[in-house]
Amino acid sequence: MTEEVTEFPHKAVKRVVIAGGGTAGWMAAAAISRMLGRVLDITLIESEEIGTVGVGEATIPTLVTFHRLLEINEQEFMAATQATIKLGISFENWKDRDHRYIHSFGVTGQDHWMANFVHFWMRGREEGLASRYEDYCVELRAAEENKFAHLPRKGMNYAYHMDASLYAKFLRRFSEGYGAKRVEGKIVEVNQDDASGYITSLKLADGNVIEGDLFIDCTGFRALLIGKTLNVGFTDWSHWLLNDSALATQTTAVRDAVPYTRAIAGNAGWQWRIPLQHRVGNGIVYCSRYISDDEAKQEFLGSLEGEVIKDPWPIRFRPGQRQKCWSKNVVALGLAGSFIEPLESTTIHLIQRGITRLLNCFPHVITPEIVNEYNARLDTELQHVRDFVVLHYCVTNRRDNAYWRTVGSMELPPSLRQRIELFRETGNVFPVPTELFAENSWIQVMMGQGITPRQHHPIAEVMSFDELRQFLDSIRASTANTVRQIPAHMDYLRSYCPADKPF
Numbered sequence: 001m002t003e004e005v006t007e008f009p010h011k012a013v014k015r016v017v018i019a020g021g022g023t024a025g026w027m028a029a030a031a032i033s034r035m036l037g038r039v040l041d042i043t044l045i046e047s048e049e050i051g052t053v054g055v056g057e058a059t060i061p062t063l064v065t066f067h068r069l070l071e072i073n074e075q076e077f078m079a080a081t082q083a084t085i086k087l088g089i090s091f092e093n094w095k096d097r098d099h100r101y102i103h104s105f106g107v108t109g110q111d112h113w114m115a116n117f118v119h120f121w122m123r124g125r126e127e128g129l130a131s132r133y134e135d136y137c138v139e140l141r142a143a144e145e146n147k148f149a150h151l152p153r154k155g156m157n158y159a160y161h162m163d164a165s166l167y168a169k170f171l172r173r174f175s176e177g178y179g180a181k182r183v184e185g186k187i188v189e190v191n192q193d194d195a196s197g198y199i200t201s202l203k204l205a206d207g208n209v210i211e212g213d214l215f216i217d218c219t220g221f222r223a224l225l226i227g228k229t230l231n232v233g234f235t236d237w238s239h240w241l242l243n244d245s246a247l248a249t250q251t252t253a254v255r256d257a258v259p260y261t262r263a264i265a266g267n268a269g270w271q272w273r274i275p276l277q278h279r280v281g282n283g284i285v286y287c288s289r290y291i292s293d294d295e296a297k298q299e300f301l302g303s304l305e306g307e308v309i310k311d312p313w314p315i316r317f318r319p320g321q322r323q324k325c326w327s328k329n330v331v332a333l334g335l336a337g338s339f340i341e342p343l344e345s346t347t348i349h350l351i352q353r354g355i356t357r358l359l360n361c362f363p364h365v366i367t368p369e370i371v372n373e374y375n376a377r378l379d380t381e382l383q384h385v386r387d388f389v390v391l392h393y394c395v396t397n398r399r400d401n402a403y404w405r406t407v408g409s410m411e412l413p414p415s416l417r418q419r420i421e422l423f424r425e426t427g428n429v430f431p432v433p434t435e436l437f438a439e440n441s442w443i444q445v446m447m448g449q450g451i452t453p454r455q456h457h458p459i460a461e462v463m464s465f466d467e468l469r470q471f472l473d474s475i476r477a478s479t480a481n482t483v484r485q486i487p488a489h490m491d492y493l494r495s496y497c498p499a500d501k502p503f
Contacts, residue, residue, distance in 0.1 A: 017210055
């Protein structure tokens with residue numbers, strides 16, 4: 001949707017006001033202050049009275065890149081947030097009950113420019129030459145064996161598990177070091193320019209008025225600026241993503257942290273397990289139409305390990321996206337702009353993507369062209385992430401109750417249906433440029449969920465039997481040799497980034 005052509009005040013953007021703290025607010029403050037703090041006045045408003053969702057503790061490798069761009073010291077960050085390493089996600093009970101596969105962050109095998117490695121692997125399976133697809137990926141094998149180390153030439157793709165509240169505090173210190181200012185207060189009034197509808201200032205409960213030229217809405221599901229003030233609509237995706245509720249809690253750790261997130265499918269949704277250095281983040285995501293809150297809580301609490309540190313807190317949500325994440329002089333980040341359940345840990349990535357897109361096109365003066373370009377690119381990225389998450393539900397053998405029968409037979413977005421049919425028939429995945437999930441991610445999940453391609457690319461036939469055997473054996477042996485030399489995950493972290501203090 002394009003920005004309506006109304007009067008755009010030709011006013012230089014000098015003052016940025018971030019409404020709301022939490023992960024979204026402080027990530028925005030950190031990036032903008034680090035990159036543009038010398039030329040902008042940056043103010044973040046947050047209230048101790050207003051809580052945050054308090055989850056989003058699992059990330060994907062793009063956060064490593066984000067931190068490198070901001071020159072954040074990894075050891076300091078990991079120690080301050082009790083972080084551990086994440087090499088992928090273990091999906092349990094998704095294809096079938098008692099079935100498990102890992103979607104890893106690594107590259108599997110070696111591609112040819114004409115075809116992905118999976119085609120050579122498929123021919124190898126037909127010839128009796130190939131072992132498991134997992135055996136050709138360093139990150140996946142390291143995850144299975146609970147190992148990690150930084151390898152030369154960035155040879156290991158990884159992300160983090162971290163304490164979200166500690167991350168916000170860490171970024172606050174970082175941002176303030178580059179000139180960002182924090183104002184404590186609850187926003188009680190939003191003032192707009194009569195002619196343009198632009199927001200001019202935010203009034204706080206104590207009477208303080210914060211003026212700005214560009215406002216970033218990080219007020220979560222309330223969407224105080226983009227939704228309640230500018231009345232930008234919301235596109236509902238609940239016909240594809242049925243879950244609408246969650247419970248979250250924290251438990252003590254009973255064993256060393258594994259280097260992967262666990263996503264465990266249940267009766268009407270799924271549960272997450274996110275291991276930190278001194279505790280575990282836990283949650284259940286479910287559809288209230290198929291399981292009551294009490295039943296979900298009972299299922300959740302009955303599955304936990306360790307002592308419960310905090311009583312479970314409820315979260316209600318509606319999956320979907322804001323029709324425009326940038327309207328007039330307001331940019332919505334995080335839950336104010338979109339919500340896709342955290343099955344593939346994309347929440348923080350989408351915050352980050354919104355921030356980097358904003359920095360890419362940061363305006364001297366806001367124009368419709370800038371706003372429309374930002375919205376178009378973000379809209380495409382959100383729909384790609386949506387399709388990838390929906391994939392986990394629609395491709396499954398589970399039909400053991402009404403919930404799984406519904407998600408397994410629902411009408412799919414045409415873009416996703418095309419990808420599934422293409423892979424099933426040809427083994428091909430043609431990723432869209434700049435989309436988040438690469439070809440190997442789609443392959444790992446589609447095969448993990450039970451799709452076996454019906455044919456492979458003829459380039460795999462060019463190799464002789466012996467050449468193919470040598471090709472597959474060398475990759476598998478190299479992978480096994482690398483993993484053999486990597487230390488245990490927590491042994492490595494205890495020397496690299498021990499947490500600042502116990503939880």
